[in-house]
Amino acid sequence: MPESTSVEMSVKDLEDKIYSVSSHLVNFVNLFISKINAMAEVINGAFKLEIIERFEMCDQGLVDAQDQLQDENRIIETLQIQNKNLAKKVDYLENQSRRNNVKIVGLPEGIEGPDPRKFFTEWIPRVLGQDKFPEGLILECAYRVLRRKSFSGQNPRSVLIHCLNYCDRETILHTAIRNAQQNRSPLMVQNNPVFFYQYLSQEIMFQRREFNSVKERLWKKRHKGTFRIISMANSLLKERCLGLNIIIKKAIVYCQWIDNLHETGKILSVSGPLSGFLKWILCHLTRGIVKREMYGQGIGRFSKEEIYTLMEKDMRALSVILGDKKYIMGTRPSTVDAAVFGQLAQAMWTLPGTRPERLIRDELVNLALYCERIKRKFWPEWTAESDEASDSNEDETSEDSLTPTPLQDFSLYSRTETFDEELTENSVSYSQTPDTDYTGHSLFDSDVEMEEYTDNELVK
CATH class of the missing domain: 3.30.70.1820 (L1 transposable element, RRM domain)
Structure with a gap:
């Protein structure tokens, strides 16, 4: 009996010691794990910070590379343009060296x-x-x-x-x-x-x-x-029209800023209490500048009548060139029409009652039709505003009024379509030219x- 009791006590002591050791071991393991977790957190934080820094560096490097690439692309485009221009110059010089x-x-x-x-x-x-x-x-x-x-x-x-x-x-x-x-x-x-x-x-x-x-x-x-004749004729026609347009432009500028300065001042849009005085100063300053420029160019050395005579001759020549065509070069508008319309439109709509305006509306009716046609085609809102203004004027005017009627509603189409006819072998006569060669070779062959x-x- 005493031996069994001692055995039981020794087993119990052993269990207590095992429990104590295991508890110490668990505490040690927990402490170790907590330290490892703390170290892991530190490492992860440092690693994340390093990764973020590297990502930022990579992103900044990518942005810098893109900026540099854009700069290089601009440089390449500039060099390509320069190379193209230099190639044209070299080709021109090469042809010049071979001109004989x-x-x-x-x-x-x-x-x-x-x-x-x-x-x-x-x-x-x-x-x-x-x-x-x-x-x-x-x-x-x-x-x-x-x-x-x-x-x-x-x-x-x-x-x-x-x-x-x-x-x-x-x-x-x-x-x-x-x-x-x-x-x-x-x-x-x-x-x-x-x-x-x-x-x-x-x-x-x-x-x-x-x-x-x-x-x-x-x-x-x-x-x-025939194609060579047409091409040369078109080139000469363009040069002729642009040459006529230069004198017309200078004459209209003379009429607008020198001969008709009072009416031009009414068109200027200046607001404020001193608008009239400012318009007067602006008009006379511009008049002085225009007068000096035109004198330097040469046309300002002519008298008023001589300038208008030159303008009238060129306008009549331009009217003859236009004829019954819709546009200067045929049935389609071109850059020549843009240049010519820019000058004739000023005479028709900004210089009422002046000599250029009367010449176009009264005598050179085809030029008036031409201007109205271009205005209706490319500026329909301008035409709508003009129609509204004319309607309001008609409402204000009595039926018995003897006020002259405005320019009639011109058609968008001319009386003939010169270039729309389809050429056939029967309708075109074969004409010999100095460059025609019956062998199939000519000076212009390639x-x-x-x-x-x-x-x-x-x-x-």
Whole structure:
């Protein structure tokens, strides 16, 4: 009995010790874990802070890179524009350096002998006509293009000649074209057709080659050369209209700021208690400036009657050019119409009762129709305001009033549609021009062998 009691006490002591050890162990583990968690929190905080800082650095670096890329893109765009402009200048200078050059295509190899310059100095006047070169032909140099010599069965290399005088170059080209037209065949040398061409830069030749399809269609419709006449006529017409518009513009400025200053002051929009005085100062200051500028340009040195006479002549010439067409260049508006309308509109609607306004409304009615047509097409709100103003005026005016009626409601369409008719082979007569060539080649052809431009062809 006492032994069993002692055993039980020893087991109980052992359990107490085990419990005590386990509790200490649990406390130690908990303390250890809490320290580990604290360290983890510190590490996580530092890691997160570092990650945030790195993200911010990366983001800032990305922003800087984008800004730098934008700057570089702007620099590249600027350089591209500069490069394009420089390429145009180089192409222009290249064509200028070749302005006295002539390219001869189809001449058999070796016919020029050891001295090409001497041969072509004598040969060209002989085949084109000695009377075309009364003072003789002077060539600075002449040679074949710099590429491998052609063999039998291959096209001969082209010949490049450089004339001392530009007039000789023009004489050669135009005489060769006219002779081919008269003979209805090109110049033949040893059964080979020989053609004379302008010697232009590669860029110009590529641009002309893109026009070959249009020339082919015109040739099939028996209009060879017609497109060139139309293009030249349009260019001359534009230049003529813009030239007339310059004198009209100066005359209208003279009428507005010098001869009709009082009416111009009424149009100015100046508000305030001193508006009348400010308008007077502004008008007279502008009048002095305009008068000095026009005197410096030359037209201000004429008298009043001479200025109006010049304006009237140009307006009548412009009226003749317009004729019955809707617009200056045909049925579609162009930049010429914008320039002309800008001046005529001032005369019609800002200078009432003046000499330019009376001339347009009373005598040159087609110009009045033209201005009204453009106003209705591009400024319908302007037309609506004018109609409302005229309606209010009609309400205020009695039926028995003898007040002249305003300009009638002009139609948007002219009496004839000159350029709308479709051209047919029966309706168009074939006209010969100085540049027409029955062989299919002319001074303006672009079908020159382009592979030769890849070689080093320089004539200075």
